[in-house]
Amino acid sequence: xxxxxxxxxxxxxxxxxxxxxxxxxxxxxxxPGEVLGVVGExxxxxxxxxxxxxxxxxxxxxxxxxxxxxxxxxxxxxPYERMRRxxxxxxxxxxxxxLTTLNPLYxxxxxxxxxxxxxxxxxxxxxxxRAIGWLEMVGIPAARxxxxxxxxxxxxxxxxRVVIALALCAEPKLIVADEPTTxxxxxxxxxxxxxxxxxxREKGTAMMLVTHDMGVIAxxxxxxxVMYAGRIAEIGPVRExxxxxxxxxxxxxxxxxxxxxxxxxxxAQIEGAMPRLSAIPKGCAYNPRCPRVFDRCRRERxxxxxxxxxxxxxxxxxxxxxxxxxx
Amino acid sequence: xxxxxxxxxLQALPVMFTVSLISFAMFAYVGDPVVIMxxxxxxxxxxxxxxxxxxxxxxxxxxxxxxxGNAVQGEFGLSYRLxxxxxxxxxxxxxxxxxxAFTAAFIxxxxxxxxxxxxxxxxxxxxxxxFLTFSLIGVSLPTFLIGILLxxxxxxxxxxxxxxxxxxxxxxxxxxxxxxxWSGIKALVLPAITLGLFQLTLIMRLVRSEMLEVLRTxxxxxxxxxxxxxxxxxxxxxxxxTLVPVITIAxxxxxxxxxxxxxTETVFQWPGMGLLFIQSVGAADIPVMAAYLMLIALVFVTxxxxxxxxxxxxxxxxxxxxxxxx
Ligand SMILES: Nc1ncnc2c1ncn2[C@@H]1O[C@H](COP(=O)(O)OP(=O)(O)OP(=O)(O)O)[C@@H](O)[C@H]1O
Ligand code: SF4
Ligand SMILES: [Mg+2]
Numbered sequence: 001x002x003x004x005x006x007x008x009x010x011x012x013x014x015x016x017x018x019x020x021x022x023x024x025x026x027x028x029x030x031x032p033g034e035v036l037g038v039v040g041e042x043x044x045x046x047x048x049x050x051x052x053x054x055x056x057x058x059x060x061x062x063x064x065x066x067x068x069x070x071x072x073x074x075x076x077x078x079p080y081e082r083m084r085r086x087x088x089x090x091x092x093x094x095x096x097x098x099l100t101t102l103n104p105l106y107x108x109x110x111x112x113x114x115x116x117x118x119x120x121x122x123x124x125x126x127x128x129x130r131a132i133g134w135l136e137m138v139g140i141p142a143a144r145x146x147x148x149x150x151x152x153x154x155x156x157x158x159x160x161r162v163v164i165a166l167a168l169c170a171e172p173k174l175i176v177a178d179e180p181t182t183x184x185x186x187x188x189x190x191x192x193x194x195x196x197x198x199x200x201r202e203k204g205t206a207m208m209l210v211t212h213d214m215g216v217i218a219x220x221x222x223x224x225x226v227m228y229a230g231r232i233a234e235i236g237p238v239r240e241x242x243x244x245x246x247x248x249x250x251x252x253x254x255x256x257x258x259x260x261x262x263x264x265x266x267x268a269q270i271e272g273a274m275p276r277l278s279a280i281p282k283g284c285a286y287n288p289r290c291p292r293v294f295d296r297c298r299r300e301r302x303x304x305x306x307x308x309x310x311x312x313x314x315x316x317x318x319x320x321x322x323x324x325x326x327x
Numbered sequence: 328x329x330x331x332x333x334x335x336x337l338q339a340l341p342v343m344f345t346v347s348l349i350s351f352a353m354f355a356y357v358g359d360p361v362v363i364m365x366x367x368x369x370x371x372x373x374x375x376x377x378x379x380x381x382x383x384x385x386x387x388x389x390x391x392x393x394x395x396g397n398a399v400q401g402e403f404g405l406s407y408r409l410x411x412x413x414x415x416x417x418x419x420x421x422x423x424x425x426x427x428a429f430t431a432a433f434i435x436x437x438x439x440x441x442x443x444x445x446x447x448x449x450x451x452x453x454x455x456x457x458f459l460t461f462s463l464i465g466v467s468l469p470t471f472l473i474g475i476l477l478x479x480x481x482x483x484x485x486x487x488x489x490x491x492x493x494x495x496x497x498x499x500x501x502x503x504x505x506x507x508x509w510s511g512i513k514a515l516v517l518p519a520i521t522l523g524l525f526q527l528t529l530i531m532r533l534v535r536s537e538m539l540e541v542l543r544t545x546x547x548x549x550x551x552x553x554x555x556x557x558x559x560x561x562x563x564x565x566x567x568x569t570l571v572p573v574i575t576i577a578x579x580x581x582x583x584x585x586x587x588x589x590x591t592e593t594v595f596q597w598p599g600m601g602l603l604f605i606q607s608v609g610a611a612d613i614p615v616m617a618a619y620l621m622l623i624a625l626v627f628v629t630x631x632x633x634x635x636x637x638x639x640x641x642x643x644x645x646x647x648x649x650x651x652x653x
């Protein structure tokens with residue numbers, strides 16, 4: 001059974017000028033131990049999806065429809081206190097900027113110990129020993145001496161390692177990692193990703209990995225979801241999506257990646273811009289930019305449908321009766 | 328740590344020097360002390376004698392050096408008005424002002440911080456609205472008006488609390504305290520509230536806005552994402568970060584409380600330094616005014632030092648490397 005199931009998730013932001021739909025009909029699964037890469041232009045809803053899963057959407061944002069299940073139990077409608085016990089313990093999170101994610105006034109050791117004491121049936125002495133173990137595991141040199149250091153005494157890369165230790169220390173089954181290396185120096189991004197990948201594999205932790213770096217996706221993810229304007233445009237096994245993308249948007253996205261031996265940090269833009277949430281076009285949200293747009297795209301919104309070895313939300317793959325013509 | 332204190336003290340010197348210069352300038356250029364001290368009738372010989380006694384025939388910088396030398400020893404000469412040593416007058420009045428100021432500061436912190444935390448955490452609750460409305464009143468009403476309204480309510484109408492004076496005080500060495508008698512404590516209530524109210528509302532609003540700011544930071548989101556309890560997130564992580572700026576402001580406020588006790592002391596006829604100062608201004612009693620000015624400067628400098636030390640204790644980022652740059 002899937003570890004995480006997201007079913008028809010819809011997230012809305014009530015504003016003075018009407019309700020914005022930030023996520024619409026988002027569905028995907030993550031199997032135990034699986035790494036799902038999530039890509040898409042800025043504003044596509046990647047972070048929003050992560051926030052909804054860990055139950056920390058920022059008000060007034062709210063889940064307006066659909067459900068999120070963890071090991072078959074619904075978690076999207078739990079009271080705050082019940083969800084709090086799941087956060088950290090069953091679903092961990094890693095944020096983008098390690099310079100701001102750690103509380104500057106407490107030592108890294110204290111923050112680790114506090115997290116473990118919150119979730120695990122162990123005492124302070126045991127927690128401290130484990131904290132040292134975690135710091136060693138994430139590659140902090142001289143962990144035993146460094147445990148009582150404050151965050152500002154570590155470099156950015158080292159801090160992100162501490163954040164990874166914090167996310168993993170209560171041994172969650174799933175990690176939501178939102179652009180965990182974007183804020184880091186290019187030279188250490190690969191190391192941190194490698195660490196994350198190794199630990200996830202060793203601990204059997206599943207991961208939702210949001211990133212702009214297709215190289216990271218290709219190396220790390222098992223499956224990829226491509227998001228566009230609050231929806232999933234395409235989802236499938238990483239090889240398929242990277243090499244043989246079916247959705248015109250994914251194709252454009254992949255075409256803009258240089259060969260794997262020369263990595264870029266940011267995806268090159270496709271011509272045009274993603275629509276604002278308040279002005280998503282009728283029909284397929286991608287239709288104003290799509291090179292293969294046709295009539296139906298402007299009238300009806302496509303849902304995910306089988307397209308080759310992936311699922312794509314594109315009328316090109318409509319079952320035979322439609323106007324589509326397979327590529 | 329030691330170097331830090333020393334560097335702070337060295338920074339305080341120019342401040343104190345400037346204030347001394349101003350105080351001295353008052354001596355030298357405001358009013359004619361000779362006339363003030365001798366009154367209406369005097370002979371030319373008496374006048375010359377006094378000028379020599381006061382050292383007024385010396386050049387400016389000599390006079391200033393003498394003044395500084397005396398000031399360092401707490402020696403400010405005789406009050407023109409009361410013909411008693413200024414140092415003695417001030418020492419007599421200091422306990423009243425200090426007890427009032429610290430009580431006011433205590434009230435301001437003990438009530439202002441929790442109210443600020445509450446209104447920051449529960450922004451939309453009705454109680455928060457009540458607090459905020461109340462704080463607007465506290466900020467906008469002038470101190471003397473608050474004092475008069477309190478007197479009117481609690482002394483005149485209800486007759487619960489005295490409207491002036493310190494009540495019965497107990498003598499401990501040269502210090503006199505009102506904390507040990509019931510009437511002393513009762514007498515302290517209204518002036519302390521009057522004096523502390525403005526600071527209270529200021530601290531409340533400051534804590535509230537800092538709290539709102541801190542609650543939006545990534546490390547608070549991450550603390551929540553780690554599943555920490557609300558209690559740990561709010562009081563362990565958010566409040567501590569809020570306190571860093573609050574300490575500075577609260578420290579400066581305490582200095583302000585001592586300095587601006589003048590109004591409250593006047594309204595309540597509180598026998599402290601502020602009242603002494605006002606009476607001295609009325610009588611152009613320059614030595615008292617000069618001494619008071621320098622004392623207040625000293626208080627501000629001391630409080631600044633304490634604030635810096637507290638900063639140092641709360642924020643580990645300052646403890647490493649070069650310390651805090653301005
Ligand atoms: N408080 C809010 N009110 C209204 N809309 C919001 C709010 N917060 C985010 N949004 C919108 O929700 C959409 C999804 O944002 P999200 O942060 O998930 O994008 P993202 O895919 O993570 O982008 P990035 O790559 O820049 O991180 C964006 O269009 C954003 O403008
Ligand atoms: S549905 Fe139409 S517009 Fe949308 S991606 Fe497919 S072809 Fe392009
Ligand atoms: Mg994002």
